[in-house]
Amino acid sequence: MEAGSAEAPVAVLAQQYSKENPDVTFDVEPVPNEQYGEVLRTQLQGGNAPDVFYVTGGQGNPHSALPLAEAGYLVDLSKTVAKDLYTDQSRFLGEFDGKIWTQPYDFVPVTNNYNLTVAKELGIDLPFKSVDDVLDACGVAQKAGKSLLRLAGSTVPNNGLTTLQLAATRVYSEDPDWNEKRLKGDVTFADTKGWTESLELIVKMYKEGCFQQGAEAGVIADNVPAIAAGTAVGGFAPGGQIGDLRRVNPDNEYVSTAFPGDKGEKYLFASPSNMLALNASSDKAKQKAGLAFLAWLAEPEHADALAEVSGNLSIRAGAGAELPDQYQFISDYFSDENYQPLGNLQWPSPEIYNTLGTGVQGLLTGQTDVESVLKAMDAAWDQAAG
Amino acid sequence: MAISSAAPATARVKRPASAPDRGSKLFASWWWAIPALVVSILVHYVAVAVGGTFAFTNWKGIGAFQFVGFDNFAKIFSGDLGRGAILNTLFLAFGFLIGTNVFGLLLALALNRGVKLRYFLRVVIFMPTVLSPLAVSYIWRFIYQPQGPLNSFLGSVGLESWQRTWLADPVSSIWTILIVMVWQSTGLVMVIYLAGLAGVPQELEEAAAIDGANVFQRFRHVVFPLIRPSFVIASTLMLIQGLRVFDQVMALTGGGPFNATETLATQVYKQTFAYGQFGYGAALSLVLTVLIIVISLIQMGLTSGRERKS
Numbered sequence: 233m234e235a236g237s238a239e240a241p242v243a244v245l246a247q248q249y250s251k252e253n254p255d256v257t258f259d260v261e262p263v264p265n266e267q268y269g270e271v272l273r274t275q276l277q278g279g280n281a282p283d284v285f286y287v288t289g290g291q292g293n294p295h296s297a298l299p300l301a302e303a304g305y306l307v308d309l310s311k312t313v314a315k316d317l318y319t320d321q322s323r324f325l326g327e328f329d330g331k332i333w334t335q336p337y338d339f340v341p342v343t344n345n346y347n348l349t350v351a352k353e354l355g356i357d358l359p360f361k362s363v364d365d366v367l368d369a370c371g372v373a374q375k376a377g378k379s380l381l382r383l384a385g386s387t388v389p390n391n392g393l394t395t396l397q398l399a400a401t402r403v404y405s406e407d408p409d410w411n412e413k414r415l416k417g418d419v420t421f422a423d424t425k426g427w428t429e430s431l432e433l434i435v436k437m438y439k440e441g442c443f444q445q446g447a448e449a450g451v452i453a454d455n456v457p458a459i460a461a462g463t464a465v466g467g468f469a470p471g472g473q474i475g476d477l478r479r480v481n482p483d484n485e486y487v488s489t490a491f492p493g494d495k496g497e498k499y500l501f502a503s504p505s506n507m508l509a510l511n512a513s514s515d516k517a518k519q520k521a522g523l524a525f526l527a528w529l530a531e532p533e534h535a536d537a538l539a540e541v542s543g544n545l546s547i548r549a550g551a552g553a554e555l556p557d558q559y560q561f562i563s564d565y566f567s568d569e570n571y572q573p574l575g576n577l578q579w580p581s582p583e584i585y586n587t588l589g590t591g592v593q594g595l596l597t598g599q600t601d602v603e604s605v606l607k608a609m610d611a612a613w614d615q616a617a618g
Numbered sequence: 619m620a621i622s623s624a625a626p627a628t629a630r631v632k633r634p635a636s637a638p639d640r641g642s643k644l645f646a647s648w649w650w651a652i653p654a655l656v657v658s659i660l661v662h663y664v665a666v667a668v669g670g671t672f673a674f675t676n677w678k679g680i681g682a683f684q685f686v687g688f689d690n691f692a693k694i695f696s697g698d699l700g701r702g703a704i705l706n707t708l709f710l711a712f713g714f715l716i717g718t719n720v721f722g723l724l725l726a727l728a729l730n731r732g733v734k735l736r737y738f739l740r741v742v743i744f745m746p747t748v749l750s751p752l753a754v755s756y757i758w759r760f761i762y763q764p765q766g767p768l769n770s771f772l773g774s775v776g777l778e779s780w781q782r783t784w785l786a787d788p789v790s791s792i793w794t795i796l797i798v799m800v801w802q803s804t805g806l807v808m809v810i811y812l813a814g815l816a817g818v819p820q821e822l823e824e825a826a827a828i829d830g831a832n833v834f835q836r837f838r839h840v841v842f843p844l845i846r847p848s849f850v851i852a853s854t855l856m857l858i859q860g861l862r863v864f865d866q867v868m869a870l871t872g873g874g875p876f877n878a879t880e881t882l883a884t885q886v887y888k889q890t891f892a893y894g895q896f897g898y899g900a901a902l903s904l905v906l907t908v909l910i911i912v913i914s915l916i917q918m919g920l921t922s923g924r925e926r927k928s
Binding site for chain 1: 679763764765783784785786787788871872874875876877878887891892893894895
């Protein structure tokens with residue numbers, strides 16, 4: 233499991249499963265977010281990977297499911313309940329060679345999360361309706377000795393996720409099939425105006441003091457404690473971060489929003505991207521036990537319980553479900569179907585996302601420029617696509 | 619009787635051994651090393667050679683692969699990232715070599731004799747050496763934080779203009795790593811030099827002083843030639859350790875900002891395990907291995923040559 237500031241939600245449910253099935257026990261191995269993909273690949277190749285492990289859907293991350301399925305490391309879940317947990321739009325995240333290899337366990341909106349208690353104290357109105365609103369709030373937070381947003385600028389995943397949220401309204405809302413077009417070579421990062429605008433906006437926000445001092449050296453582990461303590465008002469993360477914030481500081485209220493477009497456009501990423509897979513090299517008895525656990529986890533009651541712990545949406549309910557309180561500001565995104573699976577999940581190599589994340593840090597330190605970052609991403613894409 | 623009985627024995631020694639005798643003696647002198655030799659060759663050289671062949675492939679860690687000739691090496695030497703990693707590795711290695719030897723030698727000279735608390739101070743200075751490089755690096759990462767002790771100290775003494783985001787500054791970040799490396803290993807070098815200084819007779823230094831040699835001349839012409847073996851050991855160990863630098867970079871900067879502190883070792887790790895570019899990673903490993911062998915041989919040749927001369 234990925235290690236966070238609180239226990240992994242699946243681990244919490246695993247404890248409950250063990251109570252109901254005393255003959256099944258779990259030995260949970262938490263691995264830090266930054267190293268998870270590297271550790272998992274090493275373990276799989278070394279033959280000592282866990283029997284059940286966390287992966288993300290698609291193929292754009294180091295711990296993405298599809299390359300692992302292609303390499304034969306995963307158990308085929310096509311004949312299990314896993315296949316029912318995908319929609320037509322999201323099936324590509326777990327499908328390879330016509331088979332389903334992973335089981336999603338919650339539905340993840342990628343959001344801009346805020347400490348609502350602190351925002352109210354500062355007189356900041358949420359949700360923001362435009363980028364100008366955001367920039368104004370940056371000044372308000374600064375005057376109070378806080379930062380509006382927390383950015384882990386030395387961490388590729390946080391830089392990448394932040395940029396993708398800005399790109400949701402600048403690239404994907406206008407062109408939901410942008411990834412398909414990039415795969416065909418019809419568009420590039422460098423010649424897409426929305427990508428340029430997204431990176432330029434990050435630099436602008438940095439210069440206007442929207443992020444904490446020294447954001448370019450920030451680490452992801454400090455984000456939740458800083459937002460929970462109120463030294464930063466918010467940050468960019470999957471919606472499940474609300475669960476972590478509540479566990480660290482239960483006395484404050486938190487809310488998930490979507491970052492607005494320049495003129496208030498509404499679009500966000502939401503997908504069943506958190507998944508579990510079974511190790512194909514585990515012995516049959518353990519695979520059988522793993523399949524039973526996955527089936528139990530997919531039962532509506534347990535799927536809902538897991539979502540409550542993770543702070544995301546229940547995989548059984550999907551995007552059409554009644555949303556928990558923290559998602560009050562993005563409910564219309566789902567009812568109006570202004571969302572799609574996270575952009576990078578369809579990218580052909582983790583190196584493209586890494587180039588984006590590293591490039592953002594270079595932009596903040598002045599070591600590179602927007603055009604160079606986008607061209608480097610194109611080069612990484614072309615190399616991966618062969 | 620004793621003399622006469624000894625004579626044949628002497629004659630036996632002087633008698634030229636036959637070829638089979640020589641062979642069996644030679645075999646008897648090294649046969650016991652065969653098991654260790656075989657294991658060593660298998661574990662070190664065969665494994666490295668097999669791994670090295672992947673440097674000429676496009677293997678992604680999973681699935682099939684194709685041989686791509688020298689493409690991976692061309693990518694290393696033609697790309698900014700590969701060239702930068704080589705230059706950073708050399709900068710850190712030679713900076714580490716010089717820093718640890720200069721400070722280690724100065725501390726050894728200072729704490730060799732005279733100072734009352736020298737035994738206590740030696741322990742204090744050696745202590746960081748026994749700590750994990752990762753643990754040390756995380757402590758220093760706290761020190762280097764934007765609101766950390768270093769910037770607070772600079773602010774308190776009126777040096778606000780010196781304050782910066784140390785770990786994400788394109789210029790200072792590599793120096794922050796070098797400082798941590800030198801800080802942690804200076805104690806080890808000090809101990810090596812102290813061992814050498816223990817073998818320098820005090821009378822020699824006193825005689826040179828009576829002859830009118832000043833402190834620097836005494837060190838240059840009397841002390842240093844006698845501790846040259848310590849210099850050879852310390853410089854070789856530090857150079858190899860510097861070329862392999864990994865832990866401190868990963869814990870302090872992760873190779874950033876924007877690849878400014880990437881080294882060959884960190885690139886090997888990232889390319890291989892993070893991006894699944896096993897072929898490219900193997901090529902980087904091979905470059906690092908060759909670099910360590912060549913530089914170490916040159917360095918040992920230079921220092922041992924001077925040792926014979928002295």
